[in-house]
Amino acid sequence: MNPWLVAPILIPALLAPLMLLFLRHRLVISRTLSVGACLAMLAVGCGLMAQAASGQIDVYAMGDWMAPFGIVLVLDRLSALMLVTTAVLALPVMAYAIASGLDRKGWHFHPLFQFQLLGLNGAFLTGDLFNLFVFFEVLLIASYGLMLHGGGAARLKAGVQYVVVNLVGSTLFLVAVGLLYGATGTLNMAHMGERVAQAPAGDHALILAGGLLMVAVFGLKAALVPLHFWLPRTYASTSAPTAALFAIMTKVGAYCILRFTTTVFGEGAGELAWAPGPWLLPAALATLLLGFIGVLGARRLRKMAAYAVVGSMGTLLCALAMFTPESTAAALYYLPHSTLSAAALFLLADMIAARRGDYGDTLAPSPPFAQAGVLSGLFFLTAIAVVGLPPLSGFPGKLLILDAVRGTTGGWWVWGFILGTTVISLLAFARAGSAIFWKSVVTEGEVKASAPVAPQASAAIVAALLAALAALTIAGGPVTGYLNATAAQIYDVQAYPDAVLDESRAAR
């Protein structure tokens, strides 16, 4: 038992109520603590990743109740990767929220942000299906607050939609949990995998219904077509740092699909093995296409970024739906890339909107505005990353996916869709860039815009996100090495259940 496993959950869980109860009106202390917590989570995440890299699967049993009876936290290479990705995203997003003064628009930004991280970290660590539901609720409730932060009629209207959709999703989650519990008699994912493998043929239909319903709920979080309708409006109407943080929320869905399918419907499940795969692939291809068509059709930069999130989820899920170690490793390389590049695009769209006054982030030419040179450079690099062109990490990401799906059934469909949508998104971003930066309208005087808050700092934050993408590219060798080992560990039928259930087996 490694006590450090609880740290990514405990840090925000202790800090958020503290800030909520005692530090509501003390902005400076709240900011310091919040940034400190993000740094601490990054440090702990890196430490846990170094530990997980050895290949050992760490288990922390809550209250020392052994596995199928108590709730366990499990740390393997995949969980560590997700923890580090979350922490790497949270730090610049928090910095941008502070620099742009978003946290001054209401009293509860910092506690909500910490609760959101608590839910995310918990969802990545837990090994129990009902506990996963609870962490989902924690991250959703925090996300409702963050989504509405700053207020305004448009945001409230999109917010009601977002909350209702997710409440229905939570209801379906419980139905799926109930079905699976009724059929297998356990909620621990590793234990459930064993029970599914031994299930009599008569129970298969019930287990399949529960499993597919569960994947549908995760698909709702991952904005899988046709469950994606809530995403563009929500992400385009909320504040930029919130939308940037939400870039990891869709990845929670993808992570859960991967974790749930490999542990419960893995190789050992007999005729139920990889049951969600054939359903997932067509939906992922449709997500890919609709997402990037949305990017082409959007008339505002924020909307474009939101549809780019949908499209990149399509790319990611195409690779995941194959359920081979190679394609999973490729998808896991694309995952941090798409998270960070989407966040950069949201923050950049906000900076552009803040400097263009009434023109906002519409894709229309405007009079020259402040910092246009720096912003156009950043936009160029971000567009390269989102589209997936060399030299940034989108290119090796897509290349790895294309390489991994060669020879699998449906592989050529993935080739066609990924290459086709890359062209579509290239067109869309070229058009957006030339409309905003290239064409300008000659007018009397400058554009009417209030002076942007902390212009240098916000540009530096976007640049830092792009630097992280560059680092992901440069360190491509070691990163893919780690990810190949991750995929091997996920597809090792014995490793995960052995680690989780070892103690109870020994007791028996």
Add this chain to the structure above:
Amino acid sequence: MSIEFLVASAVGVLSAAGIYLVLRARTFPVVLGLAFMSYAINVFLFSSGRLVVNEPPIYGQDVAAYSDPLPQALVLTAIVIAFGMTALVVVLALRTFLEAGTDQVDGLGETPAELETLAETSASEAQVRSDVEARP
């Protein structure tokens, strides 16, 4: 009538009512529909531990049959979460109605105030566009 039939039909009727109301797409029916759906789920979760009558949920030396205690704990958690979420949706719906003047949850509204704001925004967009096109 067996208890299985009673519980199953209760879950079915509650879910049907819940789904119908959620699809009404105005906040008050949607809130009621969500409540109905959460009731349906609570009964359903309860039955996932099998329907057993008059048996203890905890260990005893001379007890042969048990009722499953886990679904009861799950239902308790689900009730608490659903209660909190209903409160949140009600407050959110009220505030949205007061600020945006509409109680539609599916996007475009029907109330006069909503149509007015829609007309205003499209007019200002058209203004921006004509400004842009008018310049050389």
